[in-house]
Amino acid sequence: MALAEFFNSLINSLDTGSGFWNPLVWGFALLIVFLVIYILRGAGKTSYKKGTEQTKPFLSGNPETSKESMHVKGENVYWGFVKSMKFIYDRFEKMHNGNVSDYILWFVIIMGIFFLVLGVI
Amino acid sequence: MNDIISFISAHLPAFVVAVPLLGAFLTPLVSRIGDKSRNIFAIIITGLTSIFALLLANDVFTNGIRTYVFGGDYATGQTMVRILFEIDAMNAFMLIIAAILPFAAIVYSWGFMKEQTGLDKYYTLILLMTAGMLGMMMTGDMFNFFVFLEITSIASAALIAFWTNKGNAVAAAFKYIVISSIGALFVLFAIALYYGQYNALNMAVIADSIPVEMGFVDKIALVLLLAALAMKAAIAPMHMWLADAYGRAPSSVTVVLIGTTLASLYAGFRVIFTIHGNQLEQALNSWTIFGYEFSISLANMVGILLVALAVLSIFIGVFMALKQVDLKKMIAYTAVAEIGYMLLAVGAAIAVMGGDLEATAGYTALKGGIFHILNDALDIGLLFLVAGAVYYTAKQTSINKLGGLARNMKYTTVFFLIGLFAVSGLPPMNGFASKLMIYESTFQINPILSIVAILCSILLLAVFVKVFYSVFLGPKLPKFATAKEVPISMLIAMGIIACIIIFIGLFPDIVLQNVVTPAANALNDASSYIAAITGGI
Numbered sequence: 193m194a195l196a197e198f199f200n201s202l203i204n205s206l207d208t209g210s211g212f213w214n215p216l217v218w219g220f221a222l223l224i225v226f227l228v229i230y231i232l233r234g235a236g237k238t239s240y241k242k243g244t245e246q247t248k249p250f251l252s253g254n255p256e257t258s259k260e261s262m263h264v265k266g267e268n269v270y271w272g273f274v275k276s277m278k279f280i281y282d283r284f285e286k287m288h289n290g291n292v293s294d295y296i297l298w299f300v301i302i303m304g305i306f307f308l309v310l311g312v313i
Numbered sequence: 314m315n316d317i318i319s320f321i322s323a324h325l326p327a328f329v330v331a332v333p334l335l336g337a338f339l340t341p342l343v344s345r346i347g348d349k350s351r352n353i354f355a356i357i358i359t360g361l362t363s364i365f366a367l368l369l370a371n372d373v374f375t376n377g378i379r380t381y382v383f384g385g386d387y388a389t390g391q392t393m394v395r396i397l398f399e400i401d402a403m404n405a406f407m408l409i410i411a412a413i414l415p416f417a418a419i420v421y422s423w424g425f426m427k428e429q430t431g432l433d434k435y436y437t438l439i440l441l442m443t444a445g446m447l448g449m450m451m452t453g454d455m456f457n458f459f460v461f462l463e464i465t466s467i468a469s470a471a472l473i474a475f476w477t478n479k480g481n482a483v484a485a486a487f488k489y490i491v492i493s494s495i496g497a498l499f500v501l502f503a504i505a506l507y508y509g510q511y512n513a514l515n516m517a518v519i520a521d522s523i524p525v526e527m528g529f530v531d532k533i534a535l536v537l538l539l540a541a542l543a544m545k546a547a548i549a550p551m552h553m554w555l556a557d558a559y560g561r562a563p564s565s566v567t568v569v570l571i572g573t574t575l576a577s578l579y580a581g582f583r584v585i586f587t588i589h590g591n592q593l594e595q596a597l598n599s600w601t602i603f604g605y606e607f608s609i610s611l612a613n614m615v616g617i618l619l620v621a622l623a624v625l626s627i628f629i630g631v632f633m634a635l636k637q638v639d640l641k642k643m644i645a646y647t648a649v650a651e652i653g654y655m656l657l658a659v660g661a662a663i664a665v666m667g668g669d670l671e672a673t674a675g676y677t678a679l680k681g682g683i684f685h686i687l688n689d690a691l692d693i694g695l696l697f698l699v700a701g702a703v704y705y706t707a708k709q710t711s712i713n714k715l716g717g718l719a720r721n722m723k724y725t726t727v728f729f730l731i732g733l734f735a736v737s738g739l740p741p742m743n744g745f746a747s748k749l750m751i752y753e754s755t756f757q758i759n760p761i762l763s764i765v766a767i768l769c770s771i772l773l774l775a776v777f778v779k780v781f782y783s784v785f786l787g788p789k790l791p792k793f794a795t796a797k798e799v800p801i802s803m804l805i806a807m808g809i810i811a812c813i814i815i816f817i818g819l820f821p822d823i824v825l826q827n828v829v830t831p832a833a834n835a836l837n838d839a840s841s842y843i844a845a846i847t848g849g850i
């Protein structure tokens with residue numbers, strides 16, 4: 193009986209307030225999606241030849257550079273996003289200046305706001 | 314045998330703190346025998362502590378609130394002059410986190426720290442930190458809480474500076490100890506105010522003594538505690554110390570530091586829900602504008618303040634993480650954002666508090682927020698262990714200098730992917746379950762909150778996709794041609810946390826029903842916490 197209850201609890205859905213979440217149902221749905229993808233892939237062309245010219249990277253006719261220089265550095269990923277958000281980052285970087293006195297200043301400011309809101313108002 | 318079991322069972326709360334505390338002071342002696350003996354000893358001590366903590370949590374979830382008095386027998390209604398531990402379902406929930414993290418950290422340390430010297434001090438400090446964290450989570454006494462807070466802070470600062478050859482680590486430790494000391498001083502000041510007002514240090518007694526209409530001194534004590542604990546919990550804009558401390562400490566230390574940060578967050582919730590639980594629904598003030606009367610309760614005000622800080626934490630955490638080039642600092646900023654998610658949910662629950670909370674979206678938000686505390690500890694913990702593994706192999710954490718490590722570190726890559734899915738709130742990992750609860754409940758309270766939370770979660774995914782691409786994918790870099798997978802102890806530690814993440818992800822309802830919901834109910838039921846000490850209110 194206890195074992196049956198335990199297995200029942202394993203398949204229970206999570207009540208999220210206005211909906212539910214069941215990872216096992218989701219997993220089953222995902223399995224079906226993968227199956228469909230696999231079937232579709234099976235219908236594709238089979239002209240791929242390993243180790244031939246077609247497997248070499250094509251860089252618009254330019255020679256392949258060293259592996260280290262070809263790897264895009266982490267800093268360059270999302271460069272455009274960071275650049276467009278420069279006005280926010282400039283302010284954030286001023287906040288995160290590494291000065292512990294400024295850290296304490298933020299604590300005093302927040303305590304002051306708490307005091308005004310909870311103690312005075 | 315039965316006598317031993319019943320003795321251990323009766324004194325479980327004491328054992329949970331005493332075992333790591335005693336272990337800490339015995340470690341230097343055991344180190345004299347040999348390094349292997351010391352490592353095994355530390356694993357046994359944290360393993361025993363975890364077992365005791367889990368047994369205690371199970372006992373509380375099964376039989377209700379547990380009180381334990383040091384220094385003599387205790388009868389209900391007696392003057393509360395002794396140190397007292399009080400463990401309800403919320404404390405028990407926190408004990409589960411404290412049972413997992415230090416054990417994983419110690420197992421991980423075996424391989425991760427093997428090249429280091431001064432490891433007797435390292436293990437001593439990490440066990441002291443564990444004892445302090447567990448004490449913070451279990452004590453029912455305000456002054457005792459301050460003592461444990463100080464033990465944790467001092468041990469943490471020393472561990473953050475453990476790699477003393479790196480100046481940045483010492484600077485981060487200095488900042489941490491300054492922040493911690495100032496925070497602890499304000500906590501002590503608030504405790505002194507309570508003591509002066511009510512002649513009591515016991516949390517339940519103070520909660521019982523504060524009148525429903527709070528006085529000015531009570532308000533000051535509340536403000537001091539909230540601000541100090543918010544700083545200790547790294548809530549923006551008082552979070553800057555966290556990026557330094559988490560980023561510079563050894564990864565094994567950072568994992569335990571996560572637990573101590575969450576212990577401060579728990580303490581903040583305890584102050585709001587239990588110590589000032591009776592005043593939450595009382596009107597702070599009322600105004601008459603154009604003949605209409607407006608009033609605002611303490612719950613509304615505290616809730617709004619917490620939600621504002623939560624949104625700021627999520628926003629700053631995610632944006633700063635996106636720009637970092639240091640892997641550990643990036644994860645540290647993610648941790649700030651994750652704390653924001655917990656605070657958002659609990660703040661939203663407090664803001665709508667009034668009448669029957671269980672009938673409102675606030676109850677789901679509260680459960681989602683508490684659930685996310687556990688998930689955050691595991692997800693961020695796993696990511697820090699992976700960052701440590703990357704450092705162990707590549708001797709650097711700059712994502713600009715890393716790449717192609719998946720070819721050499723297959724298991725670590727899998728663990729990173731699990732952590733990535735979990736922390737970004739992708740199904741079927743644990744982070745998705747708690748974030749879904751937070752999104753749905755906050756949407757009903759205020760859709761804008763939910764939209765901000767979802768957008769920032771997408772950015773979090775972007776952050777870790779960047780890390781995955783930069784560190785693990787790409788061609789095998791010549792400088793890492795001979796890089797190898799990390800030692801087995803590090804893989805075991807990451808594996809333990811990854812397995813728990815997957816289990817919670819696949820069966821979230823078991824955790825919600827058996828652990829999270831009792832914790833939310835306990836937090837929301839101040840009267841039971843108080844009655845367990847005072848004998849009824």
